[in-house]
Amino acid sequence: MDVGTERTAVGIRDVVKRFGTFTALTGATLEIRDNEFFTLLGPSGCGKTTLLRMIAGFEDVTEGAIFLFGEEIEDLPPNKRPVNTVFQHYALFPHMTVAENIAFGMRMLKQPRAEIEARTLKMLGLVKLGDFAERKPHQLSGGQQQRVALARAMAPDPKVLLLDEPLSALDLKLRQAMRVELKQLQRETGITFVFVTHDQEEALTMSDRIAVMSAGEIQQTGTAHEIYEKPANRFVADFIGETNLIDVTIEQVDGKSCLCRLEGGTALEATAAETPMAGAKGHISIRPERLSLTEAEDGVGELAGTVYHTVYLGTDTQHLVRLDDGAEVIVRTQNAHHAAVDFNPGDRAALQVDAGAVRLLVT
């Protein structure tokens, strides 16, 4: 992958970050395309914020290179990089009004005063804060401060906008509304967004593409659909959504598909990201909503077990099933499609797997 071309908005090539003896990033390579809503997703401490701060210029790069539209930028100070950041806790200048905050970047770029005023007004309108121009940040609600931070970062028309968990300080309702607004804003302005979050729902709803990170490494890069349906490894499968992971032995390999034998002897057909090795151990991942329960017929080779717990969740019902093979799985049924049979704890049930829903994970 050539990340240093002009078509790539942000190119990350073999970037390593060490703090003393601690390695925060072990060698990341990424290609963030122009006009893309790109998300760095991972649990806290996975290195996603460090990577973002290196793109912004707040952290030095220990090894590797960072490109911005083909230009190598890792040695430039933050004020020389045409990228802007929306900070987690907004970092609005407390002694300046909303309008002064928004105008700050343009003022530093020494743009003509009339232009700054016009653009400030436009940004105020864009984030629906026209009536708040003369307020100080502490007179605004959290959601309004968030919008000011967004307007301030977008006002100088950056080539790339970096967002460091910008929604984490908001309450749930506001967070959901802001997701839609952020996505709309990105589409309207066409600015490349690099968004950092630990919230997978945020990542799935807004992103064009997502890089899932863990322990200083990029685990998988792809669209929301790809990382959910075709997780590259155990971590991604487990971190994104809910899944059932079952230990298996690989048999009868045919290209990327194979037969996976559970410990109890039942075999399921699965597909893998790369051609697996017959005889090796692995795991299969099956999403709970891709499983369904039917009345047990106790046929040979069929996946069957005993329901030991049911949880009613409103939109759907979750059944916890102990398989005859020994593994425990979660089955999720939508309540809208009324199941013919109600399963209660202690009931025997057979499990049906949707076609193509079994994913083999070797690592």
Add this chain to the structure above:
Amino acid sequence: MAGGFGGGATVSRTFAPVRNWLLLPSWAVIGIFLVVPVGIMLVYSFLTKEFRGGVIWEFSLAAYDQFIFDRGLFGDEAPTIEWTYITIFLRSIIQALVATVFCLVIGFPTAYFIATREPASRSIWLFLITVPYWVNLLIRTVSMKFLIRDNGPLNEFLLWTGVISEPLALVNTNLAVQLGLFYSYLPFMVLPIYASVERYNFALSEAAADLYADRWTTLRQILLPAVRPGIIAGCILVFVPSLGAFLAPDLLGGAKNFMIGSLIEEQFKGNAGNWPFGAAASMILLTMVLIVLMFYARQQSRADQGGR
């Protein structure tokens, strides 16, 4: 605030008698150590002087008159402005201002340096700053005199390096007084600035850099406004005691560099003094200080409205 008010009012009504009794020690301290002494000074400044020190209980404006007007040796000439004391006063203000600026220029980077160290080492730096203050101010001022005298270590060192060929005559100059004041009050500048820099949200500096501000602009437009309360507090804590200082001017400045503190001290020392005049000079000094403090209070309340 508004939400908690109802609860607070209920509590204070219940405990009102008890609370008044508990406040008594505070009132007593303020009364005995503030109101009564200042009251005595105020009264004395309007009395007639006794020649061997002390006062005659007879109302007189002579002390204030003497500060401002010259009526000749026998008091029978037409009044002209008496510049001696006004000059001393102005010199004191200038000396105190220069000392404050001096302390700020050195104190701010020092405080910034300490506040940006690792949390563990900060307390060590602060400790080092305060160590000299375990020694009495008089002794520290005398040792400053020893350091800068003609054959003291400073001159010896400069002669040895060849920067100068004759020892610098530092003692009994304004510069010596400055050094004394600076050395006496530097921590009063460092500590409040340290406290405000330590509370400063450094993400603001990052945000400024992210928005294309260079380091100098970030310092001036983002950091300084944010730590301004600490700077103002430090300036007042240095300016006010510098204005009334008498040890440094006495020991390091000599007669030429008399300051208001020394003038007041003279009036109460031995038999030669003039108590009403000393009291009047004190009241004038106090008024000056109050004006500075009121200026600070106004700045502070404006900052509270504007900032967080």
